[in-house]
Amino acid sequence: MPEYTGYVGRSLEFLKSNDIAVGDTVKLVGDLTYSGIIMPRYEHSDDKHIVLKLSSGYNVGLEIDKLEKIEKLFTSGKSIDTFQKLEENPSLPKVLLLSTGGTIASKVDYRTGAVTPILTAEELNLSVPELAKIANIDTEVIFSEYSENIVPDHWLQIAKKLIEYSNSDYSGIIIAHGTDTMHYTSSFLSFALAGYPIPIVLVGSQRSSDRASSDAALNLIGATKFLVECKTNGVYVIMHHNESDETIACHFGTRVRKNHTSKRSAFQTIGGDPAYIIINNKIQRNVKDDFFKVKEFKPKINLDTKVALVKYHPGYDPRLLDKIIDMGFKAIIFEGTGLGHIGKTMYDCVKKAHGKNIFLGMTSQCIDGRIGMTVYESGRDLLDLGIIPLENMIPEVALVKAMWALGNSQNNEEIKKIMLENIASEMSY
Amino acid sequence: MPEYTGYVGRSLEFLKSNDIAVGDTVKLVGDLTYSGIIMPRYEHSDDKHIVLKLSSGYNVGLEIDKLEKIEKLFTSGKSIDTFQKLEENPSLPKVLLLSTGGTIASKVDYRTGAVTPILTAEELNLSVPELAKIANIDTEVIFSEYSENIVPDHWLQIAKKLIEYSNSDYSGIIIAHGTDTMHYTSSFLSFALAGYPIPIVLVGSQRSSDRASSDAALNLIGATKFLVECKTNGVYVIMHHNESDETIACHFGTRVRKNHTSKRSAFQTIGGDPAYIIINNKIQRNVKDDFFKVKEFKPKINLDTKVALVKYHPGYDPRLLDKIIDMGFKAIIFEGTGLGHIGKTMYDCVKKAHGKNIFLGMTSQCIDGRIGMTVYESGRDLLDLGIIPLENMIPEVALVKAMWALGNSQNNEEIKKIMLENIASEMSY
Numbered sequence: 001m002p003e004y005t006g007y008v009g010r011s012l013e014f015l016k017s018n019d020i021a022v023g024d025t026v027k028l029v030g031d032l033t034y035s036g037i038i039m040p041r042y043e044h045s046d047d048k049h050i051v052l053k054l055s056s057g058y059n060v061g062l063e064i065d066k067l068e069k070i071e072k073l074f075t076s077g078k079s080i081d082t083f084q085k086l087e088e089n090p091s092l093p094k095v096l097l098l099s100t101g102g103t104i105a106s107k108v109d110y111r112t113g114a115v116t117p118i119l120t121a122e123e124l125n126l127s128v129p130e131l132a133k134i135a136n137i138d139t140e141v142i143f144s145e146y147s148e149n150i151v152p153d154h155w156l157q158i159a160k161k162l163i164e165y166s167n168s169d170y171s172g173i174i175i176a177h178g179t180d181t182m183h184y185t186s187s188f189l190s191f192a193l194a195g196y197p198i199p200i201v202l203v204g205s206q207r208s209s210d211r212a213s214s215d216a217a218l219n220l221i222g223a224t225k226f227l228v229e230c231k232t233n234g235v236y237v238i239m240h241h242n243e244s245d246e247t248i249a250c251h252f253g254t255r256v257r258k259n260h261t262s263k264r265s266a267f268q269t270i271g272g273d274p275a276y277i278i279i280n281n282k283i284q285r286n287v288k289d290d291f292f293k294v295k296e297f298k299p300k301i302n303l304d305t306k307v308a309l310v311k312y313h314p315g316y317d318p319r320l321l322d323k324i325i326d327m328g329f330k331a332i333i334f335e336g337t338g339l340g341h342i343g344k345t346m347y348d349c350v351k352k353a354h355g356k357n358i359f360l361g362m363t364s365q366c367i368d369g370r371i372g373m374t375v376y377e378s379g380r381d382l383l384d385l386g387i388i389p390l391e392n393m394i395p396e397v398a399l400v401k402a403m404w405a406l407g408n409s410q411n412n413e414e415i416k417k418i419m420l421e422n423i424a425s426e427m428s429y
Numbered sequence: 430m431p432e433y434t435g436y437v438g439r440s441l442e443f444l445k446s447n448d449i450a451v452g453d454t455v456k457l458v459g460d461l462t463y464s465g466i467i468m469p470r471y472e473h474s475d476d477k478h479i480v481l482k483l484s485s486g487y488n489v490g491l492e493i494d495k496l497e498k499i500e501k502l503f504t505s506g507k508s509i510d511t512f513q514k515l516e517e518n519p520s521l522p523k524v525l526l527l528s529t530g531g532t533i534a535s536k537v538d539y540r541t542g543a544v545t546p547i548l549t550a551e552e553l554n555l556s557v558p559e560l561a562k563i564a565n566i567d568t569e570v571i572f573s574e575y576s577e578n579i580v581p582d583h584w585l586q587i588a589k590k591l592i593e594y595s596n597s598d599y600s601g602i603i604i605a606h607g608t609d610t611m612h613y614t615s616s617f618l619s620f621a622l623a624g625y626p627i628p629i630v631l632v633g634s635q636r637s638s639d640r641a642s643s644d645a646a647l648n649l650i651g652a653t654k655f656l657v658e659c660k661t662n663g664v665y666v667i668m669h670h671n672e673s674d675e676t677i678a679c680h681f682g683t684r685v686r687k688n689h690t691s692k693r694s695a696f697q698t699i700g701g702d703p704a705y706i707i708i709n710n711k712i713q714r715n716v717k718d719d720f721f722k723v724k725e726f727k728p729k730i731n732l733d734t735k736v737a738l739v740k741y742h743p744g745y746d747p748r749l750l751d752k753i754i755d756m757g758f759k760a761i762i763f764e765g766t767g768l769g770h771i772g773k774t775m776y777d778c779v780k781k782a783h784g785k786n787i788f789l790g791m792t793s794q795c796i797d798g799r800i801g802m803t804v805y806e807s808g809r810d811l812l813d814l815g816i817i818p819l820e821n822m823i824p825e826v827a828l829v830k831a832m833w834a835l836g837n838s839q840n841n842e843e844i845k846k847i848m849l850e851n852i853a854s855e856m857s858y
Contacts, residue, residue: 150743261800307744315580366688
């Protein structure tokens, strides 16, 4: 029974009249000649294009009016259910792939084009056959959530699972994860599992496979290569690097941020180059220092979510800060302006918060650059009020670190010490 | 009485032994030869450097140990108090310089090196003598605040002052402003004064004149050139463009953000090139479209600050959103994750807010890129709950726009219409 998922109107007619269906391998001749597998279509489908998965891992959308010739090379034979487990090659290193959900695990099947709402880690592995040439990949699903629905309890589940494998013979561990909150998760793992002996990489995809130019396969391949070849540890985010080529970037998990809603190259290291760049078979190291500043692996997987992130702006109502204080929050991370400022209208509430022994940390809504609270009067006033400048920590990372610090200490002086100790490259110099 | 402000230890001795003081014009020979004016030093002063203001407007810090020769060319004669009003050249266009405070107006005197905590607009004009060659500059102080202390009432004061000059013979108006919240102010003026007949530019400086490489003079000169030469209207932010040269960038006031705490090139147009680039005497236009989409100037200088900016993150406590609803906020601008998502834990509160007729707008904490709420389940759920996707509006701009919209309408449907109407290039396509 041929499949035409997502094709409508003229594009559906075009496929049927050429005896082509989703999953078939075809050669298409237009301005250029393309060979690949017909993919299903989902969101925003018009009826003017068909989508082809190229052997590079990229999908392209082709306008049917510009195609001169279409030739079927192979008919889709197997569905995903009939996939055989890949043969292991005992000479290859072992990698563990843990799935938590997200785009990368949701609408992805690179061979047949079939899409399941939840793709297991094993299917993810099987659907990118290139992976089996680099490593023997074991797979496990931890849970399946789009990352906007990931909450700190999920971080704990992932951390606990990783602890189970801290003494394994894996070269490294891939965590397939939605991109929306990936850098929050990577930050938590960086602190909670500081010193973890083998590298951990979080991998996602910005575009699902039913859209042109999906990046899922390339990101997974890049991550696997990194784990197998780089003899280092740390927590990393591996994603597409830029629009123009097939470069993959490997970012420190505490220095990275999603800086674009939709681009494949949305993830950027703040204030520097990515830690590693993966181009084809070469891995280029850009950082000198190790990721973990703490060398001994002593997991601390506790957290306390009573931390508020307060982004200051003109017109911010200090009564809102007052509510935060009254609600029993134990730490406030400010996203101040510029070098780390908040307006004078906030001072009374800040005094009150300090009096209640709430940890008060300052980051900047500029995102890039270091906090500098001794330069201007305002900064010095805020230091006097008990606000702690958090160097160049990214606001979201400071938030997660504060949750983790609160989970591991009740003592305000100790919390301050933890916040200012560079544990996992969250501060750079 | 010679002045040595900020010089201590060896650098003070160096100046004294060479009979040089702050304000003197000197020639220094080291690896290179520099001529300029000795500047005072303030924050973080070591005793190894002296600071020289070059004729380009830049300051440089020079290590005294590396200087081979120092020669005094002129002794500082006049103090700022004895400045004469510059002669007007009737053939030059007129520009108005309004001062509101900030670094640019606080520690700046480019000729003598004398520093006053509050420099008036007139002194600012007099202290950059290059300005008088480009335009006849009238000056006025509106108020004097570091921009972290600027509140929406200040926006109204600036807007009212600008209305007074809407029928003047000025080529354009410069607003000297602190950099911390400059893009909030530029956004408010863009909406409130949509269609304003002559160009308005906000100018600041990232580094005060007592530090090496101050950018104040160059930014002011660039702004004046822009106002005199560009026959356009709109609200712009003019700041240093990059680290490597003397390029000045002119940004649309609704598409710009301070993206670094300290770099001179901190200001960036989000998702595109700056509207104009000013290199030496050339002004290059990068945008095709006019800034204002509204052509007729009908000022609407009302606002209502009952808008909350809610940056969603894993572990965000929905009870905080609940408090915002109960406190009587009339609009909430979400900084969602990715394409515009917030977690399921928030849905009940969002429903409640929608039921209370609170305007709910979605922007992204990615900052760059467009909101896309039809791509994933979560986005579609949130649309159903009444959240309005705000295209690619920068979160801070959406916040200011919502304050302004609430000030001009009580009707929720009308507010929604205002928020989605592209008034001053706040959305780009």
